[in-house]
Amino acid sequence: MTDDPTDLVRLLWGPGPQPRRGPKPALTLDGIARTGTGIADAEGLGAVSMQRVAEQLGKTKMSLYRYLPGKAELIAVMVETAVDDAPEGGEGDWRARLTAWSHGLVETLRRHPWLLEATVGPRLMGPKELGWMERALSALDGTGLTGAERMDAVVLLTSHVRGIALQSRAAAPSSTPEAQILAALGTVLRDHGADYPHLAAATASSVRSGTQGQDQALEFGLDRILDGLEVLIAGRARS
Amino acid sequence: MTDDPTDLVRLLWGPGPQPRRGPKPALTLDGIARTGTGIADAEGLGAVSMQRVAEQLGKTKMSLYRYLPGKAELIAVMVETAVDDAPEGGEGDWRARLTAWSHGLVETLRRHPWLLEATVGPRLMGPKELGWMERALSALDGTGLTGAERMDAVVLLTSHVRGIALQSRAAAPSSTPEAQILAALGTVLRDHGADYPHLAAATASSVRSGTQGQDQALEFGLDRILDGLEVLIAGRARS
DNA sequence: TCTTGTTGTGTACGATAGACACAGTTTCTG
DNA sequence: CAGAAACTGTGTCTATCGTACACAACAAGA
Numbered sequence: 001m002t003d004d005p006t007d008l009v010r011l012l013w014g015p016g017p018q019p020r021r022g023p024k025p026a027l028t029l030d031g032i033a034r035t036g037t038g039i040a041d042a043e044g045l046g047a048v049s050m051q052r053v054a055e056q057l058g059k060t061k062m063s064l065y066r067y068l069p070g071k072a073e074l075i076a077v078m079v080e081t082a083v084d085d086a087p088e089g090g091e092g093d094w095r096a097r098l099t100a101w102s103h104g105l106v107e108t109l110r111r112h113p114w115l116l117e118a119t120v121g122p123r124l125m126g127p128k129e130l131g132w133m134e135r136a137l138s139a140l141d142g143t144g145l146t147g148a149e150r151m152d153a154v155v156l157l158t159s160h161v162r163g164i165a166l167q168s169r170a171a172a173p174s175s176t177p178e179a180q181i182l183a184a185l186g187t188v189l190r191d192h193g194a195d196y197p198h199l200a201a202a203t204a205s206s207v208r209s210g211t212q213g214q215d216q217a218l219e220f221g222l223d224r225i226l227d228g229l230e231v232l233i234a235g236r237a238r239s
Numbered sequence: 240m241t242d243d244p245t246d247l248v249r250l251l252w253g254p255g256p257q258p259r260r261g262p263k264p265a266l267t268l269d270g271i272a273r274t275g276t277g278i279a280d281a282e283g284l285g286a287v288s289m290q291r292v293a294e295q296l297g298k299t300k301m302s303l304y305r306y307l308p309g310k311a312e313l314i315a316v317m318v319e320t321a322v323d324d325a326p327e328g329g330e331g332d333w334r335a336r337l338t339a340w341s342h343g344l345v346e347t348l349r350r351h352p353w354l355l356e357a358t359v360g361p362r363l364m365g366p367k368e369l370g371w372m373e374r375a376l377s378a379l380d381g382t383g384l385t386g387a388e389r390m391d392a393v394v395l396l397t398s399h400v401r402g403i404a405l406q407s408r409a410a411a412p413s414s415t416p417e418a419q420i421l422a423a424l425g426t427v428l429r430d431h432g433a434d435y436p437h438l439a440a441a442t443a444s445s446v447r448s449g450t451q452g453q454d455q456a457l458e459f460g461l462d463r464i465l466d467g468l469e470v471l472i473a474g475r476a477r478s
Numbered sequence: 479t480c481t482t483g484t485t486g487t488g489t490a491c492g493a494t495a496g497a498c499a500c501a502g503t504t505t506c507t508g
Numbered sequence: 509c510a511g512a513a514a515c516t517g518t519g520t521c522t523a524t525c526g527t528a529c530a531c532a533a534c535a536a537g538a
Binding site for chain 3: 019020021022023024049050051060061065070071
């Protein structure tokens with residue numbers, strides 16, 4: 001009766017718990033997910049284990065299996081918990097709305113960097129996650145784009161934001177492993193720079209400090225994508 | 240003497256093994272990496288363990304540690320092994336060259352889907368991986384863009400290709416877990432479609448069959464990005 | 479020849495996800 | 509109101525993982 005995927009659908013979409021008999025649950029799905037996100041925020045997704053989550057809740061790990069079928073589902077509800085509500089987006093034209101949308105998304109990813117690792121591969125999305133897609137699609141109302149084109153445009157924007165967030169992590173406050181890697185990459189480029197002239201030139205001329213550079217990269221890509229969309233939309237309107 | 244990051248630098252960049260005393264090594268770093276990629280190609284990155292790799296080579300798992308400091312380094316050399324050589328890119332204008340480059344990159348990611356998971360987070364890149372960046376940057380020679388802008392443009396393209404590859408995996412031959420998820424998502428959209436009108440409309444009008452849809456999505460985003468770059472480059476040339 | 483550094487192996491440890499049976503608790507039902 | 513039924517939390521167990529460590533076999537320099 002407890003199908004594999006159906007279980008996850010119920011956890012993300014289904015109604016809340018409606019038990020009748022038996023002791024009252026001491027935990028809630030939301031509390032478990034919140035604890036998991038707390039650990040992931042502080043120490044990364046790798047630090048999230050059933051043990052850690054359970055002992056932070058004062059229970060044994062096996063009790064968690066009364067609420068979740070397994071770890072994969074824990075990550076799924078953690079994602080849905082960590083994702084903010086999609087921002088209201090009723091102001092301005094499609095360009096302004098998509099810009100605000102992208103900024104909101106990158107903000108979410110910066111707050112929870114582990115979302116990048118947790119959301120690779122095909123997976124079932126929750127209400128809030130789908131809400132983000134819905135908002136972006138609604139911004140493209142009245143642009144003359146087809147459904148497929150709107151979808152492709154949203155995917156394009158999402159990919160860009162993800163890419164920026166991925167870079168942001170590398171340039172973050174540097175919890176030392178990142179800094180070491182950055183330093184090693186610098187050494188490599190110094191030693192083998194001759195084999196990568198364009199790369200060496202580009203990095204040399206782009207000595208931008210941490211967060212500022214990421215913001216610039218975000219705006220750059222955003223402007224390019226939106227410019228490209230504008231070309232298409234303008235062409236559609238003419239015909 | 241064996242620094243943590245220095246070790247990985249030597250594995251990816253340094254000279255080959257130059258031992259003197261002792262028995263000749265029965266394995267090679269390349270052979271190990273190749274075995275790992277084989278497993279990852281067939282059964283996913285999760286199926287790659289020291290045990291699996293070692294027993295497929297007819298050795299014990301501990302012998303691998305004579306060649307690699309740990310699993311993280313194994314994944315790193317696997318990535319460098321799986322990545323194809325960056326394609327020669329001397330033909331056509333910057334637009335044609337970047338188009339070919341993107342197609343090549345998406346092809347690589349389709350051949351080795353696990354590269355998506357293996358390349359999240361900041362990490363040290365190998366010669367071939369840097370070669371891809373170098374090629375893309377060289378395509379932007381003479382466009383009047385600054386170093387930082389060229390870098391941002393390449394990152395933008397890479398993010399798009401990654402996003403497409405991520406989608407491609409969901410629409411792949413469907414090794415059943417993906418198909419189940421797709422079906423579950425369809426069910427969810429049918430049940431809650433009213434809350435996501437734009438999403439429902441967009442998916443309904445975009446019933447494209449598997450691979451074809453991914454190709455279209457790739458081209459769509461590519462055209463948008465390149466159009467956007469063209470706007471910028473044209474503006475630069477005028478001033 | 480003897481020393482020295484290297485390779486492969488066996489054993490061991492801690493941490494992980496999860497299966498399963500059992501005891502305690504609450505509520506529905508007869 | 510009493511018994512049954514369903515549910516929760518726990519303790520125990522297994523398989524697998526990455527990896528530390530000591531040791532025997534081995535090959536080349538001194």
